[in-house]
Amino acid sequence: MLLAAINWHSFFFLFFALLACGFAVGVLVSTNIVRMAFYLVMSLSATAGLFFLAGAEFVGAMQLMIYVGGTMVLLIFGVMLTARERFIDMQTPGGQWVLAAAAGGLFFFILVVNAFQVPDWSTPNPHQDQLSIAESKTTTQIGAAFVGVRLDRPEADNATQRAGMSGYLLPFEIVSVHLLVVLIGAAYLARAKRRVDQPGS
Amino acid sequence: MNLLTDPITVSHYMVVGAVLFVVGLVCMGTKRNALGVLMGIELVLNGANINFIAFGSKYLRAETLGLDGQLIALFVIVLAAAEAAVALAIALNFYNNHSTIDVDRADDLKG
Amino acid sequence: MGKAINQLLEAGYHWLAAWFVENPQALFPESCWSGYVLAALIQCALLLNVVAVGALLFIWMERKISGRIQDRLGPTRVGGRFGWLQTLADGLKLIAKEDLIPQDADAFLFRLAPYLGFAASFMALLALPFSNGWVGWEVNVSLFFILAVMGLEVFSPILAGYASGSKWALFGAIREAAQVVSYEVPMGMCVVVPVVLCGSMNLLTIGNAQAGLFTNWYIFHDPFTFCIFWIYFTCAIASVNRAPFDLAEAESELVAGFHTEYSGLRWSFFFMAEYGSMFAVSGLAAILFFGGWHGPFPIFYGLGVSGGDFGWWPMQLANAAGCVNFILKAVVGVTVMMWVRWTLPRLRIDQVITTCLKYCTPLAAGLFLGAVILKAVHFPSINDLAPAVRPGEVRESWVLLEAPAPVVEKGPVEKEHAQSEHARNLPPIVSEKQLAASPQTEGGSL
């Protein structure tokens, strides 16, 4: 029975992967900027599904929250603010399409060939059956890694590495500061320009 | 190989990532709308993220990147958000200055 | 006979419980595909009912409450004296109405927008536990997940507003977007406080950490949590776009805001999404601050339905009671939202944003800091003065105990249960260390 043989993990992977790829292609082919944004939201959400499927539930939630939520709202803001009839559809010359498609195809070919070149990558995890998605509890570990403690790598012999080097405290801090700077910078860049009234005009 | 019955592997994820990546690249290469280019960038980053997650997933490989994959993906997400904010601000500024967001017309510095 | 029925019920329960609580693959080998499908369908039906029937009920409630507040009667005719079926009648009417799409509209997005909102609202309920273990998808970061998908809800008004091709709709959409995105910030800060106190983002864990007497509820944990609940509730009202923050559909200015051009069933989907979201944020408040499915007094504990060593049906009975408990708390929250809506006038957009950025955000940040400091210095909370019972030992109870609940040492089973979550992923050395510092095991002293 076909259905009985279905590997549900693979099934959902296929589902989300098709969604992600399909909507990504939708982004590519659509000329309406708002629709592109919508397709992108769907693609990113499907990617989040892929993340959940791969056991990275925290990253998936993060993807939904920040990427899909935050970024896309920002993007849609931009879309709406700059969307006028004449800007929504901007035709690209056919030659460039062909060129881009050729280069992209070449790239895609390289990547796909590469993906199947290493046997280890194409071999499923032999213990996959014994693992459950519901068991993926990496949130605590990620949180600990952010404050510099690697719970998942306790076997590291080097005490120094275990103590500090293996954690992600410094990158976390850097990214935090970076975000702050970016927020201020973006607010500054996008601030409303005050028009100076010409005297007498 | 039956996609529905065989367990999936890292390679499958990589193919999805490749699709997103290449679509993003082509998107960047063909969209004249600055926001379209921005969306292409998001797709590219997402495609890369999929690879990180896949290599860090213990469901797909016995020997994985472990947490590092997820952490890097997280950083990519956060930085992508930051990048989107700045890029959007730039796009708005560009729009304010040029009354268009056509990147083909952003050639003031053309030699 | 009774025994047979009992066995039958047990079998049926196992079949269901496997989907709600346990790993489905453990009960159902991969060959049993029908289990997946059936369980998924049942879950969908139940959750849909929360949204759809809930919306039906809430709309009726709102009419009655607004009527009472405005010294009217509200619906009185359809379905009897209290107008029970007024909403159903309206729904039928809406289904029957012609589905209009304006000429300037982007038809695809115009059609899509209501479903998107509904789907987001529905997805939020997917990870929302209704009782201990009664959750559509037990995900480790359920709180985070719910916040994330409720953030996606904003796409619905935006797309709707844009696709309508109407300036009123667009204005409403923009307002909605600005407002919701802004309020996500203080709201995020508020919900992090229970997470910090409990040490988990899993709503089940958070809920169970508040078991026992109502003093265990996080709202009574310390002054900071008490204050921060009100900020959370304010932000919740704003984020679900309810009055006095309903700028997106301000009738006096924007006709009807983002759904000006909608009619019929599509229009009703917006409302279903809205009421679903109201229920979701209220349920979240109940879990985060009001002990979730735990009653104010641990009655089932007194009945001996304690720990994990009792039979399946008393446990599920307790869970069912907890579910009722939870729904009641959530409905109270929704009712308060309605009460607020019909009491307070609508704010201006600048006031809305000011409230968020100048009041809610700094306050939430300060209170968050205070709560974290209290937690860090192990400041004794009110619960420590009268520790009713340890978390996770009591399900629910409606009957007051005759004697105060004794503080029971944790049985080996619970200990194992508590440890299992970590022990599976952690090697022994670290797991011990981690357990020693684990907030969940410390929760016993709360």
Added chain:
Amino acid sequence: MADYLLPRLLGLAVLTPLVSFFAILLFGTLMGKRGVAGGVCATAAILTSAVLSFSAFGVWITTHPPVPVAHHGEHETGEHQTGEHQTGEHGEASHGHAETAHDEVAHGEAGHADAAHTETHGDGDSASHAATPHYTGEIYLLGKFGDLRLTISYYIDALTICMFCMVTLIATCIHFYAQGYMQDELVDDYVDHEATLDDGSHVHRPGRYHRFFQYLSLFCFSMLGLVYAGNIVMVFVFWELVGICSYFLIGFYIERQSASTAANKAFIVNRVGDFGMIIGLMVIWTGLGTFSFGDVPLFDDNGIALVDEHGEQLEQPGIFTQVRTAVAHHTPDGIIKAASPNETAALVAVAGPDVSRAELSQLIDEQVPQWRAEKDENGVPRGYWLMIVGGVGIFCGCVGKSAQFPLHTWLPDAMEGPTPVSALVHSATMVAAGVYLVGRFYPFFVPEVLLVIACTGVFTLFMAATIAITATDIKRVLAYSTISQLGYMMLALGVGGWLAGMMHLITHAFFKSLLFMCSGSVIHAVHTNEMTEMGGLRKKMPYTAYTMLVGCLAIIGAGVPFLIGFSGYYSKDAILEQSLSLMQTPGNPGWTQIFFLAAAGGAAITAFYMFRLWYLTFAGEPRNQERYDHAHESPKVMYAPLIVLAVFAAGVAWHLPFPGSDSPSLANVNLTNLLEQARPLETLSDAPGQLIAMTWPAEHKSHASGIVVQATMVAFATAMGGLLLATVFYCWRKLNPEDVRNQFAWVYRFLLHKWWFDELYNFLFERPVHFVAALASAIDRKVFDRLIDGTASVVKAFAKWFEFVADQKIVDGAVNGFANRVYASGLWLKNVQRGNLREYVLFIMIGAAVIYMLMSFFGGGAIAG
């Protein structure tokens, strides 16, 4: 301890003003309004120096307690006793040497050898005086040229200590004083009423308060460095530094024609003297092979001490070791060798090329005693002329710096500088540097040189004193007085009175700075230098008037004979005693009494003009009522230093027990005994001249009671006579100066024109120089310029042609051609950089793909996995 402390204390004292100088130089404009804090900075620096100097003084007197020297004939009668004293002193000296870890044994041996040598001369008087206590050492080696070491080194003995204390004390007082005096520079717009522009308006300029103190600090550094210096080159360097400071300070009001001229004059005149000094330096180097005062321990290139066969540290003997021997004017070996080039060449020729350098030098050394015994046809020992040339050369420098005839003309003109400068630089310290150097180099001067010095000094003192009589500018009176007093010092040194000269140097510094500062106070009050417009000011300015009275009394050497007196009493009497001693030495020609008579006459004239000055300024009735009405006592910051200096001017030479000390060894601390510790050994014995039939008596002989009584009475009488005459003329007004002036009109004119020295120099030097210059200029313009112009025209024409061929065609062609190619390729490449974002993306994609392929092909497929 002392060998550790003294160089550091004094070195710090030297450097502190330098720090202040740089601080004000760099941050002067930031120091408060118009740099007002610059004054504080400089004052604090010099105060620190003073504290350090007096600390060094304390260290010195505790490690080297002065012993009383024989007085007034005791020397002759109690020779044995004195010898014991000197032995004790010698013991102290050896002790000090042991601490300095330098030259004790070698020096001691040299001393013994010299002592043995001395006996052959039949003069065993000073056999036990092997050395004076001192500390010497090198701080930094600047360069090494063969045996010659150019170093930064120090030489510290009692004279150094005295000079340090004197300089820093006076400088401190003057710094404080200057803070008050220079107040009017503290404005943004200073109007210089004495500097007039072409259009008749006055010069407006920003105040230069901090600049003034900057120069003062630099000057203090230079002066202290000069005293601190341990070798003659370092002395010369600081000598020039002092000169340049003087230049800056005289030209402080640079906008005034007179000030800038005076500054130039001072500098150029000093250069003339320095020229002679450089000759002296050459002689020293040639003859002695070293510039260092003290002995220098020798090290090899690796810094390991060189030792002789006995394991003793080898040392390069310093100048003093070579010349400051117990034998009077014992010509050093090096001088003899330098004076024997022919003999040396003959020795070298005889020895042949195989003889090593060391052996050769040993050969020469063996010949030295023989050469030393030789005399030329005039009966002059070998090398003696070299000594005379060297000594006169060094003295030339001193003549310039100390404003002796004939280079004295710059000093009166230098009064153009602000009065504190005159007080510090041109009376107390810088001009004393010449005298100091003569004292320092005293053993180097053979009797014939001393005669030159004495003649110069005596002429200078008399000439300057006479000029001072007629001067009406209060500062010029003091300036000529300074020249005169410097002449006294030179005279004292020239007649063999080392102690007298040095002592007068110290005492004069105090009272002359006091007098100058008082005059500055007066000028500050009445805004004029002319004494004819003053009078009666003592009522208005009591502090100034009476401190100046103290100064006048000190300079004339007032005192109760044989009992007590102002400081000048002691030093001037000592000078007279020594000149009398020289006069009375048997065998000396009769004209040597000119020294005594001129000195005595000079003392009378000094008393006259000093009190003329005081009376004209402070006594009598105001001659200019308007200026009198505006006069006022100076602020406290100005008259407080006057009081301090007055105390010192009065009592610096007193033989008081050292205050606060119960130690009997410190009871003898006074100026005389201190200076006595630094006395060059040869002054303890008679010095016969070789070219002239004269003998310079040992200084102790002047303490014979006959000489002392005679000299003291003469000094007292002349001083009182001069004082009385001045009182008659200007106080009681019994005689009218006008009558005298008319009576001796030509003398008056002669004196008024300062003996026509300026005119003489103008005629002798300036006119010929101008004529030669005009001639040279004409030749330059007519001949050389035309030649050069013609050449230039030819070259220009060629260059024009060549430019066309080489530059435009070849070079420009190549460069332009290359540039065109580059430009064209740039234009072509521009097509790539079109500003099209999407194309860039495509480039990136294609580039990445290409790189990947290249790496897959050539990288061994290592890219994946």
